[in-house]
Amino acid sequence: MKASIVARRIIVIGANASGVEAASAARKKDHTAEINLITQEKTAGYSRCGLPFVIGGQIPAFKDLVVYPQAYFQMLKLTLKTETKVTAINTKEKTVSTLDKAGATETLQYDSLVIATGADSFMPPIKGREKQGIYSLRGIEDGEKIAEVVKNGAKSAVIMGAGLIGLETGVGLIERGLKVTVVEMLPQILPQMLDADMAKMVQEHLQEKGMSILTSKAVEEFAGDDKVTAVIAGGERIEADLFISAFGVRANTKLAVEAGVPLGETRAIKTNGRMETDTKDVYAIGDCAESPSIITHKPMCAQLGTVAVRQGKVAGANAAGDYSQFTGILASAVTRLFEIEAGATGMTENAAARARIEVITGAISSKTKADYYPNAKPIKVKLVVEKESQRIIGAQIIGGEEVTQRINALSFAIQKNMTVRELAKADTAYAPPLCETWEPMVLAAEMVLMKLR
Amino acid sequence: MVKVDGYEVPEGFYYSNDFEWIKIEGDKVRMGVTDYAQKQLREIVYAELPTAGAQLKQNEPYGTVESVKAVSDLISAISGTVEEVNEEVLSKPELLNEDPFAKGWLLIVKPSNLEAELANLMDFNKAVEWHQNQAK
Numbered sequence: 302m303k304a305s306i307v308a309r310r311i312i313v314i315g316a317n318a319s320g321v322e323a324a325s326a327a328r329k330k331d332h333t334a335e336i337n338l339i340t341q342e343k344t345a346g347y348s349r350c351g352l353p354f355v356i357g358g359q360i361p362a363f364k365d366l367v368v369y370p371q372a373y374f375q376m377l378k379l380t381l382k383t384e385t386k387v388t389a390i391n392t393k394e395k396t397v398s399t400l401d402k403a404g405a406t407e408t409l410q411y412d413s414l415v416i417a418t419g420a421d422s423f424m425p426p427i428k429g430r431e432k433q434g435i436y437s438l439r440g441i442e443d444g445e446k447i448a449e450v451v452k453n454g455a456k457s458a459v460i461m462g463a464g465l466i467g468l469e470t471g472v473g474l475i476e477r478g479l480k481v482t483v484v485e486m487l488p489q490i491l492p493q494m495l496d497a498d499m500a501k502m503v504q505e506h507l508q509e510k511g512m513s514i515l516t517s518k519a520v521e522e523f524a525g526d527d528k529v530t531a532v533i534a535g536g537e538r539i540e541a542d543l544f545i546s547a548f549g550v551r552a553n554t555k556l557a558v559e560a561g562v563p564l565g566e567t568r569a570i571k572t573n574g575r576m577e578t579d580t581k582d583v584y585a586i587g588d589c590a591e592s593p594s595i596i597t598h599k600p601m602c603a604q605l606g607t608v609a610v611r612q613g614k615v616a617g618a619n620a621a622g623d624y625s626q627f628t629g630i631l632a633s634a635v636t637r638l639f640e641i642e643a644g645a646t647g648m649t650e651n652a653a654a655r656a657r658i659e660v661i662t663g664a665i666s667s668k669t670k671a672d673y674y675p676n677a678k679p680i681k682v683k684l685v686v687e688k689e690s691q692r693i694i695g696a697q698i699i700g701g702e703e704v705t706q707r708i709n710a711l712s713f714a715i716q717k718n719m720t721v722r723e724l725a726k727a728d729t730a731y732a733p734p735l736c737e738t739w740e741p742m743v744l745a746a747e748m749v750l751m752k753l754r
Numbered sequence: 755m756v757k758v759d760g761y762e763v764p765e766g767f768y769y770s771n772d773f774e775w776i777k778i779e780g781d782k783v784r785m786g787v788t789d790y791a792q793k794q795l796r797e798i799v800y801a802e803l804p805t806a807g808a809q810l811k812q813n814e815p816y817g818t819v820e821s822v823k824a825v826s827d828l829i830s831a832i833s834g835t836v837e838e839v840n841e842e843v844l845s846k847p848e849l850l851n852e853d854p855f856a857k858g859w860l861l862i863v864k865p866s867n868l869e870a871e872l873a874n875l876m877d878f879n880k881a882v883e884w885h886q887n888q889a890k
Contacts, residue, residue, distance in 0.1 A: 329825045332818065372888055373794050376773065376826040 309334040310410055311620050312397050314387050314556065315417030316345035318606050319587030319613035321369050323415045326617030326625075328377045334621055337409060338374070339382045339399060344441050346373065350606050352444045353466065356451070357473025363441045363448075390414065390560035392580045413582050413620035416557055416570060417613065420550035420588035420604055429523030434530075437546045438470055447545065451477050455542035458482070459532050461520050463490035465636050467547030471512055472638050474543070482513040482541065484520055484534045494634055494645045498664070499683055499697045503643050510639045550604055552589040565591045569602040574626045576616035584620055586612040595629040595716060596648055596694050597656050603632040633712045635705045644708035647695035647715045650685050659688040660695075663721075663748030667741035669703045671733035678702050682745040684711075684721065691720040691753065696742075707742055721749045758885035762789040764855050768872060769881040772813070772829035775855065776875070783832060783868065786859040787819065787850060790885060795821040798850045801843050803828075803860055808836040810863060812871050817860070819850065828860070832871045838862035 311327050313320045316338040324336050338345065346369030354360045374381045384402040391398075397414065399407045422437035424430055436447050451474070458474050460467045463485035471481045483490070489500040490507075504514055518535030523544070525531060531540040552569035563579045565571030570578055570585035572592060578585050587609035591600040608630055618625040635644035653660045663684050670677035678701025685695030696711040698704045714724060724746035731738050755764040767775040773791035777784045792798065800820040810816050815827040840859050843849050849858040865871070876884055 325824055329820070332825065332827070370794070370888060372773070372790070373824070376791065376794060377824055378827065 309412050309621065311336045311413045311415070312409055312411040313338045313415040313417060313617075314340075314390075314397070315419055315587065315589075316340035316342070316381060316383070317347065317349065317417075317419065317587075317609075319609035319616075320415070320417035321346045322610045322613030323417060323584075323586060323617035323620065324379045325377060326614045327413075327415075327621035328379065328617075330618050330621035330623040335380070336378070337380045337382065339385050339387055339397070341384065341386050342440055342442070343384055345369070345381055345383055347441060348606070349440065352438050352441070353469035353473045355444055356438070356447055356470055357476045359473075359476075363444055366441065387556055390416075390556055390562075390583075392560050392562065392583060395582065411582070414584065415613075415616050415620055416562070416578070416583065416585040416589060417587045417609075418553040418556060418589045421553050422546055423549050423551045424546055425520075425548055427520050427523060429525070429529065432523050432525060433528040434525070435523065435544045435546050438466055439550070447543070450543050451479065455479060457541040458543040458545060459484060459539050459541040460545045460547055461532070461534075462547035462549060463487075463514065463516070464493060464547060464549060465491065465634065467545070468507070468638055469636060470545060470547065472507075472510075475511055479543070480511075480513075480541075482515065482539050483507075484518050484532065484539070485514070485516045486519040488517045490514060490516065491643065492651075493632075494649070495643065495697050495699075496650045496683070499643070499681070499699055502681065502699050503638060503641065506641050507638060550588065552591075552602055552604075554589055557585065557589070565600045567591045567600050567602045569600075571600070572627075574628075575619045575624075576612050576627055577619065582620075584616040586616045592627055593629045594648075595631050597658075598629075599656075601630055601632070603630045605632060605634055607633065628716075631712050631715060633708055635708055641699060641701060642704035643697075643699050644704040645695070645697045646708050646712040647693070648685055649695055649697065653685060653687075653694065658694065661686050661688055661749050661752050663745045663750075663752060665741050665744040665748055667737055667739075667744065669701055669737075670735060671737060674733045680704070680741055682707070682741045684724075684742075684745045684749055686721045686749045686753075688753075691722055693719055693721055693724060693746075703736070711742060721746045721753070725750050756882060758882055759889035761793060761885055761888075762855070763878070763881050763885055765878045767855065767881070768831070768875040768877060769884065770829065770831040770875055771884075772831070773826075774829060774831040776831045778868070779862075781864070782837065783834065783863045783865050784859050785831060785861045785863055787828065787854055789854050790888065791826070792851050792854045792858075795819060795824050795826060796851075797821055798847045801847045801850065801860070803839050803844065804836050806836050806839060810834050810836060810861075812867075812874065819847070831875060832863065832865050833867050834863040834865040836861050837864050 347366040351366040457480040522533040569591040633646035668677040680700030729740035810830040817828040
């Protein structure tokens, strides 16, 4: 039977993590909607988070990062327009204007619009930044350029910024045989994710593996004629064959701003719990959108893949007439750097202090298997607990293995408002080849309790 | 049977561009979805199928399959009349994942224009090539 009403028209701008998720969720709710996905990139539906591991050689090719092949879009009847730029959004007429690779323009009508324009690499106003030869790692095309420089015999690299992408890329380049120097403006690496005490453990491991790390040093200048041949950081000149800007990313809000869609206090697109912007029938998700922190309830823009897909699913359902709420962000994250894993969820001690939250912390070093069992690896768990309520508000873990699922467990604990007293009494599993008798998360909780006495 | 990039492509079937297979059994045709399709959809939790007597038209949707992540129309590979529906798939849709070319069959159809419509489908060799192209 043919539907007697006109099909709902949904447009999603951006076709990676959050965009594809939104389109899929919309299709699940509405089997007849016309759903258009528009992306400027050549490739859609791939994992940005995997880029450093193609550079490092663990993943053979960039095309292996494609999570959603053409067939997926076909099966879900999603119209994918690649290499197509959205030039304007008209929120009154409810139209989106596009320009494709061949120069053809089109104006598409929408009933619901989802903005998933992502984020762009951020370059601070550093002297010489207009010069050639500074790379960033945001998309497949960026990755291919870096891989090309490596293939052409680059022997050394300078990475500016010691966040997740910077360090993961640095590890990849060392694995490809390059000499790598990481320059970080702040006094510690992974400043968003870890406190200084935990970051130090990661830094020492990276240095043991040959990474040169300069903290508390800002990049002051890109030296060289047309092409960068060195950076000057903290007065020191560091020459290299490859320069990667990993200063961080900024929400790409240009289209939204031009269309009058309001931004929030983090300068990302303001949304409510349904991922709706302040403009009717316009949603925003992923790296360009902000959502509240589960702990402080203040807006934040975590720019993490897991947040993007969760927001995408909510926005897609709502855009197709369903009802769904986004429950907020803890910014749970993990990484592996050479032989150690680092993970975090909720707030660091540092972030809590900035938010004027008083905390008690506890950190325990343990092993990932029974101490006597061969190949037990070290693991350290740090808990951040709000003083008055005794609720856990953050956790950080560094270990040789088994970090991810502990971070997830602690994320669940935080989401369920678990107190440190409850965690100290938790029922856990044990077998010598798999873990210690006393779960390190539980011991860390006991340590916090002792400090609270 | 061959495996292309991890996807099973058995011999003795015809394949459509819409991820369906048919198998000719005398004057009837058995229909289902390919291994490639079920792997894209992942764990299928729901299948909506027509009832016996329904008319199918080549390249037209006749049902849907839904997984945790996705939902996809079932597009008929041929025209004809539904003679039998795999009731087991309705109660155990995981059969589509476990055994898409045998226990996970969907319909038995009496074709109305089989000979002409076969020209629009892929035989084994063409299907292998098609799967290879998907992998690119």
